[in-house]
Amino acid sequence: MPRGLFARSLLIIVAPLVLLQVIATWAFFDQHLSTVSRRLAQAVAGDIAVAIQLWNGAKDDADRQAALDQVGSALWMPLRFEPDAILSNEGNRRSSYVSRTMADAVREMVRRPAEIDDTNGERVHIAVQLPNGILHANVSRKRLFSASAYAFVLWMVGSSFILLTVAGLFMRNQIRPVQRLADAAERFGKGQGVGAFKPEGALEIRRASIEFLRMRERIQRQIHQRTEMLAGVSHDLRTPLTRLKLELAMLGASNDLEAAKADLVEMEGMLDAYLAFVRGEGGEESEEVDLVDLIQDLAAAYRRSGGEITLDLPESLRMVLRPMAIGRAITNLVGNAGKYARRSVVLSVQTQGGSALIHVDDDGPGIPEHQIEEVFRPFRRLSEARTLDGSASVGLGLTITRDLVRGHGGDVLLGKSPLGGLRATIRLPL
Template structure:
């Protein structure tokens, strides 16, 4: 029995956690998504609750004390008039009672002899009429009717008596006090002022955060971040200071890598040049080793091309500035270069597209993708279009493609697909790596997929 209760208790706890999780997700759908909205909600919600409590307490005390007292006072005056009329039913006594009431109260009282009220009691509408009705039931205890539409700011109270109907006209001020209107106007006015101050204050606090986010977004897209300064609250200034330090470290790292690779270029070109000269001289002197010497010369040329390609990319990344670039023109130039190398390229553009780019780096990215397509396929199809805030460049080919399990590995430096499987990527192993680095340096990315033409599809996404 105990062993069975354990799993039941665990399943019950899990069910309760699941219900709480669903409840939290349901609540989050209605919460503001922006920091401004959530901060304003944090400020406004306690104020609204406080005002709601204050309003409830005010109305409760107001109607319990002021309105009830006013209504019972009017009902008491009516009960007094009725008592006087019944005490002396003569015409002289009736006239004295009515004159005394008119002189000492604000009520206008008339007696309608022979009149009878309808048997059906009219419905009392509104809180004020119901309160007055309650007072009439307790103080007068006679059939009555209340009419609030007989005159502006006047209430008519008709009471059934033995010899007729007593009509009492009471001014509204004897039953109602305008403090409720004043209180409501004060509450609404103060809430509006508070909301306006909160909105202005929160906008000023959110503005530095938005500027920091825009600066980080620009830096992530490889664009220059100029005229950015620290401002706002202490925490925001700390975040801005950390961002500026991060930007300096990134720029210093890029500069150091560029300078290091420039030094590597100088150091490696000299021995490569000597090796080429030595191979040329050896080819002239040695006989029967032409094939081996040709292979060594091919390896040296490949090493030189690899170094030149990566150094050219590093130099461009470190020094080239972002500028508005006509992508249509850039793609036309890249397609023309691929055609000169023997690749059949079909280009389709959805109108002119201009966006901030490093033109030389982006041309190198497209060139590398087209070279990769041309190396393994005879034809390539290039299409560019704008999709909302993103530009998509699609490069399809009809080659053998790349297995899905290796599509991320080919972006690693110097990675080559197994030659024995007849899927050698060729080249230096840096083409796709450089292409993705360029795309990500612009805030975008490159992904690989199956092409409808049977080969590989390279999709380049760039933010506008």
Template sequence: MHFSTMLKPYLPKSLLGRSVLIIVTPLILLQVISATVFFENHWEKVGRRLALGVAGEIAVAIDGMRRATDSSSRLALFQQMRGALQLDLHYEPGGVLKDTRKLGETILVRQMTGAMDETVNKPHRIDAESSDRFVDIDVQLADGVLSVTVPRKRLFSTTTYVFVLWMAGTSMLLFAVAMVFMRNQVRPIRRLAQAANDFGMGRDTPRFKPEGASEVRRAAGAFIAMRNRIRRHIQQRTDMLAGVSHDLRTPLTRMKLQLEMMDGVDGVADLKTDITDMEHMLEEYLAFARGEGGEATVEFSLSDMLQDITTQARRKSAAIDLHCEGDIRAPIKPNALKRALTNLVENSIRHGQNVSIRSGVRAETVEIVIDDDGPGIPPENRNDVFKPFFRLDKSRNSGTGGVGLGMTIARDVIRGHGGEIVLDDAPGGGLRVRVSLPV
């Protein structure tokens, strides 16, 4: 597997996260490289020089002890070393060094050991673990053991902590500044995405305007131009079909009047039925062209809407059962969505004897399931039924259905709300219609 493929699941998905990663990764690498160079060069050199200085002072003390012939001279030497060099010396005549173990911090002890081997070159023991403030060094001499207590600050450079703090502090400051700037750059992109999503759901975004970087402004301007073109196209289509519908209603009305005056003539009843069907088709065509129109999106109770649809269906003697999980509210266009759900319920009633409607909220999504016990729809035709004017009944008989626009209108409305409609097999052998809407 490729290395980039392995890392992909762990990388940030958002533009802000990826932008921050692009900024932070070089910053961290720079810090690691700087710290490595500092520790391997500066700190090692400074620490070694400090250790060599202390070891040299111990060598001077040992050399001075050789010249001190009595205890008073040795005591004066120790006092001088304590006052001038902060070394606390103690000599144990006849003492024997029990072991030469090195205890405590690895770097400090390693540097001090190297300095003692280079300068003093005698058996010694270093203890940097017993005390937090001092380091104890025992040196085996020919006639005894010399114990030296050295302040830890003489062997350790505090510039290390200062360097690390400055490096971490400036990095955090740069990271905070980068986050602020990147948020300001990403915000216009988020607003553009939200405006596009709202437009797809039929919601108006009057306050949206191009802002941000020049590329984002160009994308926002292209979106606004596209949105205006789509709105003009929809309006022109609606106006055209409205005009056609109005023009056709006039001759149909005259034909109805003529037929009323021809009462009793053979075939008049059939002609009246045909004219009624034509008027119904015109209304369907106009509704399909109009779509959702300019209806505003409001917070509405889907439970109340489904209750109204069920009540209307029961008035037509339909056997229908409704179950809603509490009061479900969502931002919708009530008239358009009610028309779409009514089409779906009427289709189920037309082809089945028993209909069941269930609704509930699943993971921030409203789910409406409509089951019937009718013949269902073959799987190969489930996508076709959403095509305009498609009917399973090729005879186009109005008694077995409408003009083939009900399912098309329903899907357009549901998708306009940001949802989806799926057809499946019902448990009772009929058709299951599953509608999903965002909360």
């Protein structure tokens, strides 16, 4: 069975039509053609039987020849008698439909041995064994076979082909709005702009397109509201935090004050992380960029900050994406790997099965397999050796990274690295 909607719809039209043609053709050939051909052959055999009767009733050879000439001229069937001749034992020269039908008719109407030879193009030769010789008859093939059978098949097949072509064109026009809807949904899932998408097609397809546009508006409105809400919360909390920092700075130095200042710094870092989490779904537009150039720029910035990184990249890989968002996701993974790598971080890119795979490998302690999904949960920090350092780390790094990548229709996967540590893989659809 075909998998595409157009092919399946066309098959629904073609299958009954072909089945109907097969049944109609079989019924025509089995009933009409065989009946017509049998009656035509019986008519010719009847003419030969009449000629034999006239031959037997004639008084002498002259009368016999006159009877044969008269019958042959009237029936457009030249007759000739070969005296003292005997039929061979070869039977019919060719076992065709015409010869078999004619042989059956001669046996039924004439009741004498006969040979049929239809190898001579437009004429069929019939030889009938008589007691004192052989009667030869040359019959036009048109008298034994109806050409309407071929005309019927040709007209049926030709008209069906024309109708199927017209139906295919109309069906393709009906499928095209479904393809446009699927393309729009795919672009939206990858975080790209849908553009001027207009509902078209049948009523059900228009309804699905309208619901898709409404869903897109609801999702965008929800993202915008969440971003604005957290931005407002952050702004409202920064003011009292700033006042507290000033008041603590004016009180002098003590152990308790230093602990309070550290708490304030941690709270400020948490607010920054909250904003970073929602800013990943912000309003950056997708554009076509060279992923290799983007990664090389990120690697250069990482080296300037004192980190070591090894690249294994193709010459070029152009993709449609949000460069700042993907750059931030890669930077998060590279920075996290750099904290635990004993030597350098290895970043490689490859394409596989219609996707671009960005691998970030390190030779650090890694993450236990049963805790891989745990690290993607918001505000989740592991207590093992892989725990993030720093007071401002609130467990949103990998959550933000996966959120950014999934906004492009991809995903982030964690697993065992060939270097012995952790492999973080960003999979993006091409």
